[in-house]
Amino acid sequence: IAVVGSRNATSYGVSTTMRLCSDLVSRKMTVVSGMALGIDTAAHEGALQGGGKTIAVLGSGFENVYPAQNLKLFHKIAQNGAVITEFPLNAEPNAHHFPLRNRVISGICLGTVIVEATKKSGSLITARLAAEQNREVFAVPGSIQSFKSTGTHTLIKQGAKLVEHTQDIIEELAPLTNLETERNNITCSETETKNSALSKEESIVFNSLGAYPVHIDDLIRKLSMEPGKLSSTLLKLELKGVIMQSPGNYFTVSPI
Structure with a gap:
């Protein structure tokens, strides 16, 4: 299952993501994300803390880990899951790489969960790609007063599965898993x-x-x-x- 969201996440977004991903791996699911700051980092950390497997999909080559702050996390994921990229070893983290990276994240998963995204968030690209790839799209709601959740609320209005508990995801994917x-x-x-x-x-x-x-x-x-x-x-x-x-x-x- 893919879990992605805002780089500038709130404490609510981070804590919710970590709990969700820790619980998902306890149900024998693998968490996939993009190793960006914010929600992506929380997704990987939650999976690792839950003793499960996680996969990071990079928007750069292995010789240019991005963001640099996550180099330690990069090695932890490599030891307890996998780090993958379709770019050459020395490829820089160019802006146009990330939409390409997003299609891999959504494509290798049964579904994608969006946690905290504004209406212009890149995470919505991942949600759109997931829908185009005939994958399930999930969204975690936030406060109606939170600008950080305007994008996720839009997804829910458009038909994304609202996630309050891990079971909401499990029930939707159970026929496949x-x-x-x-x-x-x-x-x-x-x-x-x-x-x-x-x-x-x-x-x-x-x-x-x-x-x-x-x-x-x-x-x-x-x-x-x-x-x-x-x-x-x-x-x-x-x-x-x-x-x-x-x-x-x-x-x-x-x-x-």
Whole structure:
């Protein structure tokens, strides 16, 4: 999971990020960020303090660690995770490198969490790239009086998942992160038992799905079902473990 945000973070932003990332790694997730000052640094530090793995994606070469203040953190991450870059060894941290770096951060993750961002923050570029890459976008709300959170609040208005607790992220990504466990543990007889216990509406929705992902809008058109009722039915099917949701509101039958 990627966690990024303001370089000029508030104490609220830093403490929230550290707690969030420490908890995420305790759930066996790897935290990815850009090793910038502020929220990025807090994300890496929180993951390390939680005893987990973290990955730093640089906007420069390995011989020009940026910012220089994070050289010690650079070595800690290298020993407890990975530091990666697509730039040559001696590449300087040029401004145009960072949007390129951001697409890597979002691209290698299932989702991106934005903590504290103004409306002109570079973190919003990462959020946009994540959406374009069909990844989940999350945002941590701040005070309505905080200028530092105007960008994150805009993301929430646009449909980003609001994060109050780590569980908000886990629940959204669970269909992807538990894929192998479900494939190994669910037997045919168990699946048949679940299918036989479906209501009429659940059966209609379930039978319209297969191994190929179907978008919720396509289901609405195909089934002529009210969006609210369809969303409720899909949630019930997810809870029963017979279907799974992928990033971008796509649904498939759970693998056996």
